[in-house]
Amino acid sequence: MTTPPGGGQDPQVSLQDLEAMLDAVTDQAIVKLGPGGEVVLWSRAAEALTGYTESEVVGRSVSVLHLEEDRGAGLMERELESARDGRREFQGWRIRKGGERFLAQVALTPVRGQDGAVTGFVKVFRDATESARAESLFHGLLESAPDAMVILGQDARIVLVNRQTETLFGFERAELVGREIEVLVPPRFRDRHVGHRSGFLANPQLRPMGAGLELSGMRRNGTDFPVEISLSPLETAEGTLVAAAIRDVTERRETEQRLQRQRDEILELSTPVIQVWDKVLALPIIGTLDTLRATRLTEGLLEKIAQSQAEVAILDISGVPTIDTQVAQHLLKTVQAAALMGTVSIMSGVRPETAQSMVHLGIDMGHLRSRNTLQDALQLALAVLAERAGTAATAARALSFGESR
Numbered sequence: 001m002t003t004p005p006g007g008g009q010d011p012q013v014s015l016q017d018l019e020a021m022l023d024a025v026t027d028q029a030i031v032k033l034g035p036g037g038e039v040v041l042w043s044r045a046a047e048a049l050t051g052y053t054e055s056e057v058v059g060r061s062v063s064v065l066h067l068e069e070d071r072g073a074g075l076m077e078r079e080l081e082s083a084r085d086g087r088r089e090f091q092g093w094r095i096r097k098g099g100e101r102f103l104a105q106v107a108l109t110p111v112r113g114q115d116g117a118v119t120g121f122v123k124v125f126r127d128a129t130e131s132a133r134a135e136s137l138f139h140g141l142l143e144s145a146p147d148a149m150v151i152l153g154q155d156a157r158i159v160l161v162n163r164q165t166e167t168l169f170g171f172e173r174a175e176l177v178g179r180e181i182e183v184l185v186p187p188r189f190r191d192r193h194v195g196h197r198s199g200f201l202a203n204p205q206l207r208p209m210g211a212g213l214e215l216s217g218m219r220r221n222g223t224d225f226p227v228e229i230s231l232s233p234l235e236t237a238e239g240t241l242v243a244a245a246i247r248d249v250t251e252r253r254e255t256e257q258r259l260q261r262q263r264d265e266i267l268e269l270s271t272p273v274i275q276v277w278d279k280v281l282a283l284p285i286i287g288t289l290d291t292l293r294a295t296r297l298t299e300g301l302l303e304k305i306a307q308s309q310a311e312v313a314i315l316d317i318s319g320v321p322t323i324d325t326q327v328a329q330h331l332l333k334t335v336q337a338a339a340l341m342g343t344v345s346i347m348s349g350v351r352p353e354t355a356q357s358m359v360h361l362g363i364d365m366g367h368l369r370s371r372n373t374l375q376d377a378l379q380l381a382l383a384v385l386a387e388r389a390g391t392a393a394t395a396a397r398a399l400s401f402g403e404s405r
Contacts, residue, residue, distance in 0.1 A: 032111075033121040037062050037076050040120060049127060051097030062123065065094045067101070083108040084118050091128065103129040148246040154239060156180050156197050168248055170220035181244070186218045200231055200242065217246060226253050273304040279311045280381045282374070286319030294330035298337055305341050311388060312381040313338050316374050318349025323358055335368055344384050346370065348377035 029046035031039055039062055042054040050065060057064060063076040070076075070092070082088050087109045094104040105128040111120045142149050142160070148168040151160040158176045166173060169184055176183065181197060182190045217227040226249050234241040276282045283301055287293075301313060315331065317323070335345040347370040371377040 028124050028126045031062065031123045033062055033080075033123055035118055035120055037080050037121075049096075049102075049125075050094075056097075065096075065104075067093055067095055079106075079108060080121060083110055083121060086110070091132075094125070102127045103132050145245070148248075150176075150181065150184070150244045150246065151234065152181055152197075152242040152244065154241075156182075158183075159241060165246070168219075168246065169217065175220075184217055184246075186216050186224050189216060217248075225250050273300050275304070275308055275310070276314075276378065277381065277385075279309065279385060280314070280378070281305065281308065281310045281312070282314040282316060282378075284316045284319060288321065288327075291330075294327075294334070297330075298334045301334060302337055302341065305338060305343050310343055312344050312346060312384050314346045314348055314374065314377045314381060316348045316377070317354070318351070318374070320349075320354075323354050328358065332368075344369070346377045346380055346384075348372070348374045 029049045030043045031046050032041035034040050039057045039060055042052075042057050047053055052064070061076065063071050066075055075092070079088070079090055087107060090104075090106040090108065092104060092106070093101050095101050104125045106123065106125040109122045109124075110118045111122060113119045142151075142162045145162055145164060148165040149162040150158055150165055153159050157178055157180055161173055161176050165171070165176070169176075171183075182193055185193045215227050215229055216224045218224055228247045228249050230245045232243050232245075234243045272284070274282045274284070281301070281304055283297070285297070304310065305313065315334070317331070320327065331347070338345050345368060347368055350370050350372060369380060371380055
């Protein structure tokens with residue numbers, strides 16, 4: 001490299017260096033414009049993007065890239081004028097040499113001389129058609145989602161929400177964007193929620209939030225409602241974001257609770273405890289016994305024993321289709337619990353095939369008394385009461401005789 005007289009750098013060398021730097025940039029088109037928008041320098045990326053060679057555009061107005069209607073409206077002149085005070089960014093449709101349109105993302109920066117006057121502009125632009133199309137598709141899908149969709153940044157602040165979020169929570173978008181996600185969480189859960197979302201942000205992966213927990217959201221008016229939340233990472237040019245799909249499950253929870261109440265009522269009706277005589281209870285069991293139903297059966301019987309001070313409980317199994325080991329264990333536990341409360345249990349309705357099945361299975365019902373029919377069981381219950389009454393009378397006489405001495 002030669003140094004011209006005066007120690008300054010050769011202007012021709014500086015221009016070559018600038019052109020080399022411009023050509024090294026391949027992902028964005030960079031051009032130098034004169035003060036009126038005429039092309040001074042044209043990079044190879046600009047040639048590849050627009051189809052125009054340097055010789056075709058140098059000296060011509062850069063408005064050659066504008067749509068005909070935009071040229072007629074003076075779009076280029078307005079853009080240059082707005083950039084005279086500093087860097088400006090634009091987005092708009094441009095046209096390639098072959099007539100194909102593309103969406104351009106444009107940055108326009110003024111170049112000033114030593115006196116501060118604008119001597120030209122540097123224009124940087126790229127084809128944003130695909131990214132805009134993808135963004136438009138993303139926004140369209142987001143808006144059409146049936147759930148409330150909330151997009152969060154790494155700082156747990158809201159970046160984007162859809163229309164359903166506004167409907168569900170009662171906030172306007174402008175009220176949510178930039179705020180932490182806890183604005184949608186009831187105050188009593190916020191401290192715990194910070195821990196949950198920090199854990200997810202540290203290791204983002206597709207999963208339901210708070211699996212096994214009952215989650216709640218909070219509307220703008222302060223009311224709570226049950227929600228389900230699914231979280232998923234979202235890779236973007238700005239880094240990893242988090243997409244939260246939030247669903248109002250109020251109706252489903254109410255339905256589940258209603259069904260549970262109905263099941264409880266059916267269980268109560270299917271295992272009624274009947275007082276058939278003073279201190280005698282009967283429990284007709286109909287249908288198959290499972291763990292839940294057997295638990296309710298035992299609870300209901302023990303509660304009735306405590307209320308009525310019953311001394312005998314008849315378990316009628318004539319309505320039970322089959323007796324297996326599990327059913328027998330349930331019955332045995334019920335008998336043992338009743339015995340702890342001083343109540344004798346009698347099983348009735350034991351059919352021959354049921355008895356044979358219990359023997360075949362090796363089921364030992366201990367010292368449980370049994371009868372074929374409910375009538376026979378009632379007679380035995382009265383006998384037990386009489387026996388207990390006689391034993392009690394004898395004990396009372398013995399006690400009074402001892403006191404008299």
